[in-house]
Amino acid sequence: MHDFDFVRPQTVSDAVRALATPDAQALSGGQTLLPAMKVRLAAPAVLVSLMHIPDMVFVRADGDVLRVGGATTHAQVAREAAGAYPALASLAARIGDPAVRSRGTIGGSLANNDPSACYPAGVLASNATIVTDRREIGADDFFQGMFTTALEEGEIVVEVRFPIPDAARYEKFIQPASRFPLTAAFVARHSGGARVAITGASESGVFRWHEAEVALTSDFAVQALDGLAVDADGMIADLHGSSAYRAHLAGVMTRRAVAAIV
Amino acid sequence: MPKDGGIGDSPKRREDVRFLTGTGRYSDDINIYNQVYAYFVRSDVAHGRIAGIDAEAAAAMPGVLRIFTARDFEGVGGIPCGWQITSRDGSVMNEPKHPVLADGKVRHVGDPIAVVVAETLAQARDAAEAVVIDIEDLPAIMDMRAALTPDAPLVHEDMGTNLCYDWGFVEDNRQAVDDAIAHAHHVTTLELRNNRLVANPMEPRVALAEWNAAADEYTLYTTSQNPHVIRLLMGAFVLGIPEHKLRVVAPDVGGGFGSKIFHYAEEAFCTFAAKALRRPVKWVSSRSEAFMSDAHGRDHVTKIELALDENGKFLALRTETLANMGAYLSTFAPSIPTWLHGTLMAGNYTTPLIYVNVKAVFTNTVPVDAYRGAGRPEATYQLERVVDKAAREMGIDPVDLRRRNFITEFPYATPVAVEYDTGDYHATMDKLLALSDHAGFEARAEESRRRGMLRGFGIAHYIEACGIAPSNLVGQLGARAGLYESATVRVNATGSISVMTGSHSHGQGHETTFAQVVGDMIGIDPAQVDIIHGDTARTPMGMGTYGSRSIAVGGSAMVRATEKIIAKAKKIAAHLMEASEHDIELKDGRFTIAGTDRSVAWGDVTLAAYVPHNYPLEEIEPGLEETAFYDPANFTYPSGAYGCEVEVDPQTGKVTVLSFTAADDFGNVINPMIVEGQVHGGLAQGFGQAMMENCAYDADGQLISASYMDYAMPRAADLPMFTVDSTCATPCTHNPLGVKGCGEAGAIGSPPAFVNAVIDALQRGGHDVTHIDMPLTPDRVWEAMQERGVRDA
The missing domain is CATH 3.30.390.50 (CO dehydrogenase flavoprotein, C-terminal domain)
Structure with missing residues (x-):
């Protein structure tokens, strides 16, 4: 791993500002990014952790919509979405292993858009809306191919809103x-x-x-x-x-x- | 009933206390003041000419002490090969040079080209990225058949061929075998590949070397299964260091499975560099490096033909194998497809005529050498697969066909030059059928069918050969080493015992098992006995641990040394009690004059040996320490019947192992719990090979299964609860403990049992599939089902 700076903003706006520095990279669980850095395939100058922004960590049923904060771990979704949206909770409960589920986040998974990731299937089939620091993006517009999304440089997935299916x-x-x-x-x-x-x-x-x-x-x-x-x-x-x-x-x-x- | 902690009892493994509490001392736990770090720059192409190495900028980077290339190793020996095979035409094998660092050419992805040594690992790695290597690509030689064609590019140009050797065994049988197959009632033919594997021990390799300028002495700490062998090979053939100036320590080692038998370039490099730099030099393999620098296993392509008469009696067997050596010869590579493979082709059967041909081939891949079972799994797999196929073709029950051909009289001399001393193959087969409820299988298969699943049952009966020996014979077969084992039993004044063994434990539990043997012989608590291994400065010259040899060879050496101790102790006891030594009996740690109640305790005798005030000094020396070297008269021959029950999901091709039963004959067993654990481990590795492990290269020689993202390791959840039995024991007749060895059996017998079960399930489902190459991943099973549609009912 190469040297890098590490920042831990407490608010979305601070995170957006930190991500504007040259060679900055968002860290949201790091289950893909950290292994890539360890083998030196990725070498950001600044890592901006999104894991400590209270407004981005939550699971909340809001009528017929399940809202999940962008920095919410798979483990938390597995636990807290089980009542409102059991199929999504079940998806989260089967990602990776306990260590991965305790660190990996929904926002990190969606922003990475690995063609073999679990969450993109749940988001797309649910017709969820991806809420970022600057706009709302429908699932049909968000996924644009292997490791490619509608996200702009420095754009953060703040929340995902799932219409709860029957x-x-x-x-x-x-x-x-x-x-x-x-x-x-x-x-x-x-x-x-x-x-x-x-x-x-x-x-x-x-x-x-x-x-x-x-x-x-x-x-x-x-x-x-x-x-x-x-x-x-x-x-x-x-x-x-x-x-x-x-x-x-x-x-x-x-x-x-x-x-x-x- | 076994004595408490004695032979046959199952005390818990004493070494597990430190392993499970994180207090083991592995090579990477050892750090020496002032040590520096080595980072290897490795080839990222399979085959190429090194046009230039520019290390100037890298050498100027922070912390860098020196960057080494092949130029620094001029006049230094290459990595030696420990076994020479003679071809059918009488010529000796082609043996390429194997430089410590690639010289002129790179020959596989991972071939080391340069080494950066720096104050910290991060500095070494940073500088390694700045080393500019200019390689002119050459075509990669990947396919073994293509490699043997006349116009093929060459891995080693100076040899003029990619053939290492063309071995025939037994050459005198060749014509008779050909004739028998030509005229037989039925011939079953099978072509298969034994898939290449990466050993993946939990602990990656490490080398840490220091040089003591005052004494001109070297110490190498290394992850080895046999430190004395490393000392001999590296000292004598690579670096020219006399053995009394070179100490090799293999402390706690986290698994080896064969891959840590061999002498590797990194060990020689660190030892060389420690003197060159006058600093201790440490190298720790990353997992990624292990994939491309640890010797791989298996990788055979085989055609096997079995001739039978109308009653299913085996008449003749012929096999032709291409064995992949990789780019260089690893330490024992040439012996694996030959003497550890051809000699096992009789299996458990009375087949009178056998001919084995093996062509060993160089390719642009990581060198291939012994991996758990080493040659014997390859032999058993092809034999037990072809027997199963023959049973299906002839409409004979596979259990029955095996029984019709079982060897029943011992000793039995096979047509492939070995003599089995004992065995009872019907007994293990009976045990298997009973434990696996074979009789209830049809009902279970029907239950599966109702759920839309395909259930199958597969059997394999294996023979294994452990403790390869005697040394004079293996010398004739081309070994450049002896295959004895050593033990020194040092009794201390107060009666506790330190046993120095040439065997090496890297997961086997020797510290527990060996203490049981010595404690039991003397009749003292095994807690009084310590087993010391893994250090050439502390233990007598020994050959280490591999090939399931340690209890049969190392244990026997320990018995012989302990017998000497007991004989001397009886003389001392006789003197203390003023009796004749012939009247002295040793029982439960007391020396008694036969027929009397007069006795002295073990501790009284040991104290007398070291405080010899009342002692027969004119007849025997003081002290109580004996060494024995044991060279076995023959191999040992464990055998067993394995049964595997699987369910195939016809929609996805996924195979689930429902049950697995092992009925083994390991001869006498010292610690049944440890033996069961060894079988479990072997089975897990066997299932890994059969179900999921696949070391794959692309046509350009890139290793495409180079991490756990693509190389599938078996996990507990992939395996059933095993039913393991070792009560069908026929003790070995030629070693003092009557033991045979158990470490590799599971990995030998389980792949054919599993594949036979899957083929059975598919056949029962109406799919005319006769073979699928390992690993039987869901996609391969599904593809095979698509190619061979469902038969009409």
Whole structure:
């Protein structure tokens, strides 16, 4: 690890100011960033920790919306969202291991947008809104490809607002080494229709499986998915599975999620 | 009933107190005043010519003492190989130079090119980034078959070939085997790969060396399974340091699994640099470095053919293997696919004709050497897979087919040059079938089927050879070392005992087990016995621990030394009681005149030996300390029956291990709890290989499974509760304890049992899948199911 300065702002505005310094990098749990720094793949001059801003650490049900502070750890979401939005709490409870869940945050995960991360699937299928220090971004606009988001330089995820669906389920098939999703599906049944988000599979990062959504919106049942398949084109192929396998798993995980809901 | 803490009892492991309370003393816990830090600059390409190294700017950076390259090692020896194989045509193997630092060419990703030594590790690492290496890329040689084609680029140009050796065994059998296979009623053929593995011991390697200018003496602290072997290889062949000037210490070592047997460049570098800089030099491997610098394991590509008659009797076996050596020969690499592999091809069976051909090949990969089981897992895997396939092809139950061919009379001389002393393969098979409720399997399979899952049962019966010996034989086979073991038993004046052993414990629990042996022989509390190992200055010349050899060879040396102690102590006791030594009996730590109630205690005798006031000085020397070197007459041959029950999810290809049963014959067992733990560990590594571990390179020679993000290690949750039994014991006939060894069995027998179970599950599900190469990851199982659709009912 190279030398760096470390700042710990107490407010969002202080954090935004600190992030404006040259080569500054936000730290929000650091479960990706710190390993990258240890192997010297990342070398920020200033680390701005977002973990000590009280306004960014909370889980709050607000009518039919679950609000989660951007610096809230997975462990806290797993604990505190279980009543209001159990499927999301279950997703958080299955990220990584206890050490990762105690440090990693929702804002850090979303800003990083690892194509194999769990949270992007939950956020996209829930049609959540990402609230930053300067604007609100809809989930459909936020994820823009592998490790790419709508966030601007120095922009901070302050809060995520989840419309709570009538029912939802996250089904994950893990990659045996990293235990990240090899492919996972988050299915949410909203009053306005079904949303299906697939993570781990695509070279473009998390995506919505529109065909499945249409079918499930008209008939929320496993049989409604008969004959539907995710196109293997554009899926990731690596040591752990071909693109055809990932496309197949997307279908299996989606069906299992639907089966668990109905 | 075993004595309390004696042979056959299961006292808890005394070493665990320090391991579990964080008070172990590992190599990295040792720091020497004024030490400096080495950081290795390693090749990031698989194959290339070093056009230039510019270290000028780096050398001027803060804290840097010196930057070393191959130029600094002119006149220094290369890393030696400890075993020479002779090819079929009588020529000796091609043995490439293995410089401490890459000289002229780099030959694998991770090949060390330069070393920065600085006051702090961070300074060394900063400077290492400033070392500019100019490498002209050469085509990477990755595929073994392609490497042997005439126009292939060469890993070592001066050898003119990528072939290390072409070994035939037993060459005289070749024609008869070919004839038998040509005319057999049935021949089953299987082509398979035994996947390359990274050992991944919990503790990465460390080397810390110091040089004492006043005495011109060196001390090397290193993570080794055999410090005397390192002292011999490095002192004699690399650095030219006489053994009395070189001390090698391997303190607590956090696992080795074979990968810490070998002499590595980093050890030689630190020892060399300590004198050059007149400062202690420390190197600690990172996990990433371990992936590309620790010797890898396995990596065989094999074709095996089994000929059977109409009754399923095995007539002949022929195997052809390409064995990957990597870019250089690691210490014992040539012996693994040959003498530790070909000699095991008879398995538990009476196959009369066997021929084994092995071509060892150089590629642009990390060197490959022994890994838990070393050659024996490769032999067992192919044999137990082909037997299972033959059973399916001939419509014979796989248990029955094995039984029809079991060896039942001992000693048994195999056609591959070894003689099994004891065994009872029907007994272990019976035990397995009973413990695993094999009879109830069909009902369980039906229950799975109702849930849409595919259940399968797989069996493997293995033979293992431990304690490779005797030394004069292994010398004829090409070993450049002896394979005895040593022990010094030093009885102290008050009766406590220090045992100095040449074996080395790095997880095996020797400090507990060996104390049980010595304590039991004398009849004293094993707490009175301390086991000292891992330091060439304290222990007699010994060969270390690998190949499940330590109880069979090291334990036997300890027995022999203790017998000498007892013989002398009886003379002293006889003198003290004015009796004949022939009438003295030792029981429960007391010397008694047979048939009387007159006795003296162990402590009375030991005190007399060191305070020899009333002592037969004219007949025997004072003191009570004896050394024995034990060279076994033969290998030991543990065997066992393993059964694995799995469930395959046909939608995802995911395999869940539902149960695993091991019925082992380890001969006599000293500490059943430790033996069970050893089996558990071996099984976990076997399942790791069979289910998930996969060391993978791409076509350019980049290691793509270079971290735990891509290299899957088994975790407790991936494994079932194991049912382990070692009561079917047929004691070894040629060592004093009747022991065989247990360290590798689990890793040898479990991969074929697991793969056989998965194939069984798929076949029962109607998928005509006959083989899947390890590891059987979900994607591979699913792909195999797609290629081989469901049979019509």
